[in-house]
Amino acid sequence: MCKILVLLLFSFCFFVTNAIVCREGYTLVNNKCIAFLPPYHNSGYYTSYDQCNDLGGNAVSIRTAIDNTAIAKLAINKGYLDKIWIGLECWEDNNPDDCIWADQQGNASRYNNFQPGNPQIDNGKCVYMIPSTGKWVSEDCFSSSITIACETDIIGACTHKFGDYCYHPIIGRMNHDEALNICEQMCGGSLVSIHSPEENAYIHALFNDPSIYIGAKMSNSARNYWSDGTNWNYDNINFSNINDGQCYTMSRDDGKWNSRGCEEYLSSVCKWKASSECQATCTGPKYREETGLITLLTHQLSYIQYRGVPPCYYVLHVPNGSAAIWFDSIRLDSKSSIEVYSDTGNSTPIAVITSENEYSKGSITSSGEFIKLVFNQCKDNCDVTRLYWWTAHFGMNYGARCGEVLYTNGVITSQNYPNNYPNNYNCTYYIQNPSGTRPMQIHFDHFETEENHDFVNIYNQQSGVLYYSLSGNLYSNATYILDALCQSVRIEFTTDGRNTFSGWSASFNPWYY
Incomplete structure (x- = not known):
């Protein structure tokens, strides 16, 4: 069996070079990937902000005049001539010190381009840019019909680097298994492991949520381990709540690690080895044994297929029986599909799921122990204004x-x-x-x-x-x-x-x- 798995792994391995810089629909602007998302149901800044988060980005933060000019020019070139939300909220008139960026990395005191008399909190505390002038104006956060400027990181780039590793806070809350799944698709990473007080302090400075998942977990034998397989050689455990759950979180208050339930929805931090090549998204296959849950969300690098990147492969193995897979929830765009094969070597799928038949698909069973699942993501002209996802369970086909x-x-x-x-x-x-x-x-x-x-x-x-x-x-x-x-x-x-x-x-x- 080991030899078979090694051969399969060799057959499906792919590499993604750092020539790939921005996901589909985003434009590279001074080390930022920028897209303009039309107003979602005309519901104002916060709904558009959430939409940006759900697509793996954040409302844009602007810290230099060069970036401000470039983003304004890009907006004009894309046909957004009136107003665009930027990721800034203010709480005091004419005081950039009290204007906080959406990425939680400081205020607008060092650089801003407010129109005279702004911010004016009576008008509203959210901020938009006028592309023709590049000036910023405060506005009611519930004003409709304003496009938001959304930014994501360059694929494979270390936005946060400590020692030989890259760190990436996940935007959007998810349970522990979902976070692990997303981290695997980000340059082959995992939920963050922590091996020194200095690294702990660095991670602690990356987030502002009350707590985040880290990659530590307690096994049934009460042995602690890291999800990336590295040795447990340092801990910062808060022993007062050690029995509250199997998964560990880090507290924003003191950086201590608390045990929590694995099904809570929290923010997370991913970690991977820094290198010149990034094995991003769905370099495959990903192996799952016996039974489990697979989740593909729109968060981070998970849904849209980047240029030159192969599709997602999952090899599901149910020993001593017939394998089955069934979808709990699914929403595909018109340019994506899921192919299900009854064995790893088969070239003809036993089922193909598209946006047209997704709701009619029940359980799909294999003739043997293996199922191969191939997720063909959208590649070109993808709809980035809606949310897409799928989740699936797999296990034994027991029959009668x-x-x-x-x-x-x-x-x-x-x-x-x-x-x-x-x-x-x-x-x-x-x-x-x-x-x-x-x-x-x-x-x-x-x-x-x-x-x-x-x-x-x-x-x-x-x-x-x-x-x-x-x-x-x-x-x-x-x-x-x-x-x-x-x-x-x-x-x-x-x-x-x-x-x-x-x-x-x-x-x-x-x-x-």
Whole structure:
């Protein structure tokens, strides 16, 4: 098996040079990548600011006259002649010291280009630029129809460097696993590991949120480890709350590390080895074993495919069984697709998901232990004004395993599915809660039985309480959430001696709310 994995890894390895500088839709301006996002639903500065964050950027910060002139000129060239929001908010009349940049890296005291009499807080505390003059004017933050100037980092560039490593704060809050996934796609990095008091102080200075995820985690044996595989040779743990969760965060107050739950939505910092070449975004494949969750968000470098970068590859391996994948939520743009293959060596996909059929796709099963998933992102003329994402679970395709106890994420079906089930049939499935602590989700991709005669009954195995009794035609995408106290589920499928139908297919996994 090791030899196979080595060969696969060699086959799918790609490298991205530092010739790639800005993501699609952004223009390089004096070491900044700039795009102008039209007003989102005419809702004002904060909605546009959030949209910029969700696309992996920030409202632009301007600290020199050279940058101000260049951004104004670019706005004119792009046809934005009236007003553009910049990332500046003010709290006192005519006082640039009280005007704070959106990147939280200082105020406008060193450089500003306010029109005389500004900022004027009675008019509003948000700031726009007039491209024709480059002057700045304060305005009501809820004024509509103003485009925002959004900036992102140059791909592969170290915006924050300490020693031999690059550090990048993630804009946008996500849970621990989602943050790890995003960091992997940023130059092959990981959530930040910290190995000295000096490095801890450097990370502490990078953020202003109350706390952020770092790459430290506690294993079931209470051994601490770093997600990037480096040695644990320094810690700054706050031992007063060491039992509050398995994942570690850093506090803004004192830089101490606190244990927290891994499902909270927090900011994070990524870290990768500084080099002249950046293995950015989806250099593949990424391996996942047995069961799990894959998340592709619009944050940071994750969604749009950069010029010269290969698609995302995921190799999913479910030992000793048949692999299955199912999508919890999905929104693709018209120029992206997801190809699913039943094995790593296959050239013909068993399913292709696009924006036209995304909502009709249920669980997809492989004929063997492997699934290869290829995400073909948008490359040219991408729509950067909307949010796109997908999340998927994968696990075992159990089929109709009557009487067995099932322990990990998977797919179960009625007998003979998708063909008709038999008459006078009785099958019982026992499912242990895959997480043990989170609510469990059961999702029916398809459900068609003889109404009021053939039933699927879902019970709490410990208490015997009947949660749901299902019969008839539920169409698709029917989801049932079981409370976290339910550690074991019993599903009974019974049919009578009359008509038969195509039956049902259901996936089950922990529910992430």
